[in-house]
Amino acid sequence: MKDRYDVIVVGAGPAGSTAARFAASGGASVLVLEKDRDVGYPVRCGEAVSHEGVVQFIEPDPRWIAATVSRFRIVSPNGKSIAPRLDGTAYVLERRIFDYELAKLAVREGAEIVTKAYVYDLLRDGEDVVGVWAVVKDEKVEIRSKIVVGADGVESRVGKWGGIDTTTSIHDMESCAQLTLSGIEVEQGILDFYFGEHVAPGGYVWVFPKGKDSANVGIGISVDQAKEKSAVQYLEEFVQKKYPNAGILTRIAGGVPCAKTCDKIVKNNIVLVGDAAHQVNPTSGGGIISGMIGGMIAGQVIGETISKSDIAHLKEYADRWHKRLGWRHEVFYGIKEAISAFSDETLNKICEDGLKLPEEKRTVGGIFRTALWNQPSLLLDVAKVFFS
Amino acid sequence: MTSSPELCSNQREEGQVARNTPLMIHIVPGKCDFCGCCVGVCPEDAIELMEAEIRIIDARCTNCRKCVWACPWEVIEFHREGIDQLPKVVSLPQERTPSF
Numbered sequence: 001m002k003d004r005y006d007v008i009v010v011g012a013g014p015a016g017s018t019a020a021r022f023a024a025s026g027g028a029s030v031l032v033l034e035k036d037r038d039v040g041y042p043v044r045c046g047e048a049v050s051h052e053g054v055v056q057f058i059e060p061d062p063r064w065i066a067a068t069v070s071r072f073r074i075v076s077p078n079g080k081s082i083a084p085r086l087d088g089t090a091y092v093l094e095r096r097i098f099d100y101e102l103a104k105l106a107v108r109e110g111a112e113i114v115t116k117a118y119v120y121d122l123l124r125d126g127e128d129v130v131g132v133w134a135v136v137k138d139e140k141v142e143i144r145s146k147i148v149v150g151a152d153g154v155e156s157r158v159g160k161w162g163g164i165d166t167t168t169s170i171h172d173m174e175s176c177a178q179l180t181l182s183g184i185e186v187e188q189g190i191l192d193f194y195f196g197e198h199v200a201p202g203g204y205v206w207v208f209p210k211g212k213d214s215a216n217v218g219i220g221i222s223v224d225q226a227k228e229k230s231a232v233q234y235l236e237e238f239v240q241k242k243y244p245n246a247g248i249l250t251r252i253a254g255g256v257p258c259a260k261t262c263d264k265i266v267k268n269n270i271v272l273v274g275d276a277a278h279q280v281n282p283t284s285g286g287g288i289i290s291g292m293i294g295g296m297i298a299g300q301v302i303g304e305t306i307s308k309s310d311i312a313h314l315k316e317y318a319d320r321w322h323k324r325l326g327w328r329h330e331v332f333y334g335i336k337e338a339i340s341a342f343s344d345e346t347l348n349k350i351c352e353d354g355l356k357l358p359e360e361k362r363t364v365g366g367i368f369r370t371a372l373w374n375q376p377s378l379l380l381d382v383a384k385v386f387f388s
Numbered sequence: 389m390t391s392s393p394e395l396c397s398n399q400r401e402e403g404q405v406a407r408n409t410p411l412m413i414h415i416v417p418g419k420c421d422f423c424g425c426c427v428g429v430c431p432e433d434a435i436e437l438m439e440a441e442i443r444i445i446d447a448r449c450t451n452c453r454k455c456v457w458a459c460p461w462e463v464i465e466f467h468r469e470g471i472d473q474l475p476k477v478v479s480l481p482q483e484r485t486p487s488f
Contacts, residue, residue, distance in 0.1 A: 035438060035439050036439050037439065042421075042422075044423055116439065118438050118439065120436075153424060154423075154424050154425065154427070154428040155423075155424025155425075155427035155428055155437050156427075156428070157427070157433060160433045166428075167428070167429065167430065167431050168428045168429055169429075170429055170454050170457060170458065173425065173428055173429050173458055175425055175457070175458050175459070175460045176425070176460055177460040177461065223425075223429060223454070223457050223458045224457070226457045226458070227457050230457075230459065230460060230461070230462045231460035231461075232460055232461050232462060233462075251421075252421060252423070253421040253423040253425065253459075253460040253461050254423045254424075254425060254460065255423060255424060255425025255426075255428045255429070255458060255460075257428060
């Protein structure tokens with residue numbers, strides 16, 4: 001490790017490693033600092049991604065694919081379910097290997113990675129940010145850089161130190177808990193989502209197969225619905241009912257910022273990517289691919305910025321992100337708000353109406369159109385969200 | 389410190405808490421998964437999270453309880469009486485991650 005780089009990336013998750021990879025391939029000298037001892041561990045993720053999302057960055061490899069799925073199923077509060085067709089396939093990942101491979105891609109482009117390196121503040125020269133303060137091998141060190149990338153996840157503090165408010169409102173934060181269960185019967189090839197105010201208020205329970213008799217069984221609930229009862233209580237009730245005799249292989253917690261992208265993702269020479277920038281699909285809570293897209297765009301712009309020696313060029317990242325995905329996340333945010341306002345009766349009705357559709361018309365759009373047709377009042381609920 | 393009437397009895401319940409009260413947020417030792425959900429909702433940047441250590445920064449905490457609600461594992465609690473005698477820092481004594 002040197003004492004000076006063009007770019008320091010804080011955090012070696014998918015977004016950080018991807019930012020490092022593209023910044024390095026664009027000619028920047030890059031250091032990635034990861035607070036944990038291992039890249040990719042502990043995992044804090046349901047681990048599902050689409051094939052078309054992931055192939056933009058890395059060739060699918062059976063070593064980090066725990067299961068391949070081609071359908072998803074929505075279980076409504078009364079227990080009826082509908083399985084709309086999925087365009088293409090999706091994977092349930094083995095994140096501890098996947099994240100490793102992404103980090104290797106960054107290293108191959110010339111980035112350096114140091115683990116067990118905790119960044120605790122920005123290094124300043126007067127008002128200017130000129131690097132970071134970190135604890136590396138139990139020693140406090142200052143490392144200089146022209147640009148600092150905050151890829152430090154939902155718990156991001158890099159943005160806050162740099163004057164960007166990354167706090168997630170309790171309405172938008174999903175409080176998540178997940179058990180990896182084994183010795184259970186799991187239908188293969190399908191992702192299950194359970195909805196309902198008594199199952200997961202303001203969120204859903206997921207069951208993602210991870211091999212023959214295992215699955216990630218997790219929950220996300222909106223924090224403002226968690227004042228009376230926590231995520232773990234809802235999850236334990238679900239598991240007790242559905243998988244009472246399962247073996248528990250992992251037990252993890254996490255938070256997902258199901259919000260629009262932060263108002264600012266660049267300020268002077270500070271750049272935010274991934275969960276730190278709230279680059280999460282607010283409807284699904286999925287953030288692996290969108291974080292990597294954010295990381296890629298940031299990395300590319302950083303490469304250009306370094307070769308032009310023009311820090312003002314960094315702003316380009318925010319514009320490109322917004323054009324590529326940011327605007328879509330704003331639409332998805334509206335959809336999330338609409339869905340979370342649906343009562344259990346409404347969800348049951350949507351599911352029942354959808355089931356009346358012929359199999360080939362059971363797409364997400366088809367089900368949504370039918371729901372609106374049968375319950376015009378839904379249109380009002382949706383419209384309220386979009387036009388408020 | 390005496391409990392003021394506007395504070396509610398339920399630890400998770402919402403209620404008004406004045407700034408400048410003693411710290412009432414307590415992290416239960418041994419339960420924290422160091423996931424960072426609490427840090428993400430903290431409006432005051434009052435929680436510090438390291439690999440296997442979490443601490444509430446007393447001087448910044450306003451006892452707003454967002455971290456209490458956010459915590460998926462019920463690791464963070466709210467105590468009306470203040471927590472001078474309770475730990476504010478929780479850490480794991482050893483390395484927590486397996487090598488592979």
